Amino acid sequence: MATLRSTSLLLTLFAGLTVTASNAVAESYQGQSLKLKTSVQDVNGVREIESGDYEKGIRKTLAALNLSSVTSLRAPLLNNLCVAHIATGNMSTAKQSCDDAVSAAQGSAIAYNNRAVLNCLTSQPQACKADLERAKQLNARNPLIMHNLKAASEQDLLASN
Template identity: 40%
Template sequence: MMKIAIKTFSPAVLAMLMIMPLSQASAIDVTADSQLMVKTSVAEVIGVREIEAGKFEQGIRKSKATLAKITIASLRKPLLDNLCVATLAIKDMAQANQYCHAAVNTGKASAISYNNRAMMHYVLGNIEASLEDLDEASRFDSFQNMVGNNLRIVNQHNMLSKN
């Protein structure tokens, strides 16, 4: 099973998930310095506080209700980022796949969306797609510590899996 630890930091609040491919969940001991991270939206949108507090079902419900009323891409994007994180946290991989892809393909490209989709790919065991998305996320100026840390960990796991 996937271990999940959500911690919050101010001012930029991070939802941190300890994640690993479903196939090797028990085989690897995840330590604090090798913790993969996903991030909720920077924008203060409906549902984000619940998701950051670990109230995933409530956050998902509020985010979906708001998403249904909004057609403007730039306003949909933060909701999609948050739904990507929350559905990944509850291990609803079909929904995570839908929301993480939608977040990347909606509105202006962002490091958060690429990073979160990379973590979804990683959980599903698609290391190559995860590395591609992290490479894309690293082209942005924002969240480089998170992206760099995730890239280092995924690369390490990729090397270990080849040995």
């Protein structure tokens, strides 16, 4: 059974540059950092993903997914896979994991946020903004979502000039 951890790591992305240092992968979205978030549940593989050991985290997470058919138990695992695949730059696999996380965790602002980051990084600004707006509807007080929404909006302004 999954337990809740009191803290959860935020991964920050800056475009083009992959950093394997402890917790973050960096990619830049027109100078603004975009933030991902792992699940708050202490599920198999999350600690490895948060510490930057993505391969091991992905392996453990996939093993846990193979043992569970319960959607509510799969949702945090899928969310963590989404984060790990984005962090490793495996965007096609990240897309599937992020879509699966949104489907499994209907109503999860964080799942929408993470998929929005993927959409921003893969040059899909309308999908990015739509996912961030949905995340905001689900959790209007989340500072991570508000930060990413601001970054995406600033990008839209830059693109229209």
